[in-house]
Amino acid sequence: MLSVHKIEKFSKEFETKTPQEIIEWVADRFSPYVAMSSSLQTQSMPLLHMATRIIPDLPVLFIDTGYHFWDTLMFREKIAEEWGLNIIDLRRASHWDSFVRQNARTLPVEDPNLCCYLHKVQPMQNALKGYKAWISGIRRDQTAVRARANFLELQEDGLLKINPLLTWTKADVSQYIKEHNLPQHPLYEKGYRSVGCAPCTIAVGVNDDERAGRWAGRGKVECGLHTVMFSRKDIAESQNEFLLDATKTEDK
Numbered sequence: 001m002l003s004v005h006k007i008e009k010f011s012k013e014f015e016t017k018t019p020q021e022i023i024e025w026v027a028d029r030f031s032p033y034v035a036m037s038s039s040l041q042t043q044s045m046p047l048l049h050m051a052t053r054i055i056p057d058l059p060v061l062f063i064d065t066g067y068h069f070w071d072t073l074m075f076r077e078k079i080a081e082e083w084g085l086n087i088i089d090l091r092r093a094s095h096w097d098s099f100v101r102q103n104a105r106t107l108p109v110e111d112p113n114l115c116c117y118l119h120k121v122q123p124m125q126n127a128l129k130g131y132k133a134w135i136s137g138i139r140r141d142q143t144a145v146r147a148r149a150n151f152l153e154l155q156e157d158g159l160l161k162i163n164p165l166l167t168w169t170k171a172d173v174s175q176y177i178k179e180h181n182l183p184q185h186p187l188y189e190k191g192y193r194s195v196g197c198a199p200c201t202i203a204v205g206v207n208d209d210e211r212a213g214r215w216a217g218r219g220k221v222e223c224g225l226h227t228v229m230f231s232r233k234d235i236a237e238s239q240n241e242f243l244l245d246a247t248k249t250e251d252k
């Protein structure tokens with residue numbers, strides 16, 4: 001277990017390291033108790049490519065919300081087969097099934113925080129219980145929240161989150177994709193620069209922010225995986241009463 005002091009020290013050192021060097025450090029220290037998460041969209045491909053070449057049997061956690069575009073699911077199948085990936089599909093807990101069936105159409109629009117919580121955050125929380133380290137592909141240039149992230153972040157439950165691409169820009173991602181001739185998500189060329197669930201994603205212009213098409217016009221920019229996931233404080237400060245009730249129920 002790394003001390004908080006060492007985590008801060010390594011995190012500072014990683015500001016000048018390449019993503020590959022950081023992943024090699026993770027592999028040496030944490031394999032096989034390390035997993036990565038991937039949404040399998042175009043900007044996710046470089047990290048997926050480099051991480052699974054350094055750690056070939058790396059578990060790749062893919063959240064299957066049930067609201068994905070068909071194109072995303074087909075792309076997931078193609079990449080898993082062609083790259084020989086160890087993809088683990090994460091789904092909501094079955095005790096939500098009845099509630100979701102009754103509210104499937106309205107939930108993403110009327111209560112996206114609850115929808116993201118039960119479809120994304122909670123399944124990821126549960127899946128990560130079996131690991132010591134979690135590789136994530138967030139970048140500082142994506143959102144204001146992500147701009148404050150560090151390379152190493154110790155979560156409240158002791159899991160170490162590693163963000164190897166933190167200082168990469170959109171241009172770095174494009175350059176890597178070009179150099180390695182990586183496949184693009186089939187919706188990318190249709191203007192979907194960041195692809196999430198179908199009810200919450202729209203196409204954007206070439207000059208728009210990469211994530212401008214996610215929850216557009218709803219005042220929401222993050223699903224919670226990189227914000228509230230391990231922070232009871234953030235959840236406690238949430239204005240969403242249904243989410244609070246739901247998390248209280250889960251705590252029992």
Ligand code: SF4
Pocket residue numbers: 065067107108109111112113115116117119120196197198199200223
């Ligand atoms: S992105 Fe939209 S549909 Fe997907 S889990 Fe979140 S609110 Fe639900």
